[in-house]
Amino acid sequence: xxxxxxxxxxxxxxxxxxxxxxxxxxxxxxxxxxxxxxxxxxxxxxxxxxxxxxxxxxxxxxxxxxxxxxxxxxxxxxxxxxxxxxx
Amino acid sequence: xxxxxxxxxxxxxxxxxxxxxxxxxxxxxxxxxxxxxxxxxxxxxxxxxxxxxxxxxxxxxxxxxxxxxxxxxxxxxxxxxxxxxxxxxxxxxxxxxxxxxxxxxxxxxxxxxxxxxxxxxxxxxxxxxxxxxxxxxxxxxxxxxxxxxxxxxxxxxxxxxxxxxxxxxxxxxxxxxxxxxxxxxxxxxx
Numbered sequence: 001x002x003x004x005x006x007x008x009x010x011x012x013x014x015x016x017x018x019x020x021x022x023x024x025x026x027x028x029x030x031x032x033x034x035x036x037x038x039x040x041x042x043x044x045x046x047x048x049x050x051x052x053x054x055x056x057x058x059x060x061x062x063x064x065x066x067x068x069x070x071x072x073x074x075x076x077x078x079x080x081x082x083x084x085x086x087x
Numbered sequence: 088x089x090x091x092x093x094x095x096x097x098x099x100x101x102x103x104x105x106x107x108x109x110x111x112x113x114x115x116x117x118x119x120x121x122x123x124x125x126x127x128x129x130x131x132x133x134x135x136x137x138x139x140x141x142x143x144x145x146x147x148x149x150x151x152x153x154x155x156x157x158x159x160x161x162x163x164x165x166x167x168x169x170x171x172x173x174x175x176x177x178x179x180x181x182x183x184x185x186x187x188x189x190x191x192x193x194x195x196x197x198x199x200x201x202x203x204x205x206x207x208x209x210x211x212x213x214x215x216x217x218x219x220x221x222x223x224x225x226x227x228x229x230x231x232x233x234x235x236x237x238x239x240x241x242x243x244x245x246x247x248x249x250x251x252x253x254x255x256x257x258x259x260x261x262x263x264x265x266x267x268x269x270x271x272x273x274x275x276x277x
Binding site for chain 2: 044050052080081085087
């Protein structure tokens with residue numbers, strides 16, 4: 001039963017921040033572009049960010065994905081924050 | 088005198104003094120046993136040669152063109168360390184680019200994760216005319232302080248590891264910080 005309750009969890013990362021979300025709370029099989037739009041303000045996501053995927057259970061350790069990629073359970077999706085442009 | 092004059096700590100009593108010279112003069116008074124020198128020019132393609140083998144570069148520039156220039160120059164050096172800090176209003180990062188024995192042990196600043204540095208769209212300071220008014224963007228003191236502190240932390244760690252530093256024990260490739268959430272996250276890109 002506990003496995004059923006865990007659902008399809010993904011981790012969304014932007015800069016220093018990372019949060020876990022249930023995929024079903026982010027839409028109906030959402031793309032990373034749609035996820036970025038939903039979480040843009042909450043997680044300070046740049047809509048033009050490069051996107052990197054990790055899923056250790058599936059032996060994925062840092063693949064770049066395009067904006068149409070649809071995350072699966074266990075994915076860690078990083079919207080790579082641009083280097084700070086002030087010094 | 089510089090668009091960020093109100094964020095400088097060094098002595099401006101000598102009005103018109105170049106910022107690098109003023110900073111150098113201040114540090115000489117504070118630490119008379121240490122040798123300090125200044126360069127009164129922005130680093131560019133002609134003078135990047137100032138960065139030499141085995142140098143450690145603490146870089147706090149405000150444009151990606153200079154970051155790319157420094158990274159590209161250093162990619163030719165057998166041994167070098169760049170510790171590059173940058174920030175936005177409430178978040179920032181410290182990036183490490185290290186080479187030892189002609190091998191990258193961290194990715195260059197121009198790696199594929201950072202197209203803003205690899206293909207910079209901003210302007211080098213030398214491309215900004217003397218009479219062009221440059222608006223100073225607001226910054227927060229705690230953000231500047233935490234990025235500079237992380238730069239010094241990185242330097243201390245690298246010096247502590249010493250000659251044994253390698254791909255396996257380098258502290259991070261990039262350290263992200265966010266002063267609103269209180270989060271910091273070290274990252275190593277595979």
